[in-house]
Amino acid sequence: MGIEPERIHFSWVSSAEAGKFVEVVTEVTEAVKKVGPLKYFIKKRPEVA
DSSP: OOSOGGGOOOOOOOTTOHHHHHHHHHHHHHHHHHHOSOOSSOOOOOOOO
């Protein structure tokens, strides 16, 4: 599909698990930052003259 596996994460978090939600979001954010900017599917902005 062209998206690095490190950018995709599935996790079940109940609304009663605020602490777990924070952990999951922190882990996913750190993983995506390590991968860096998206290399595919980037729209190029037209040059403005």
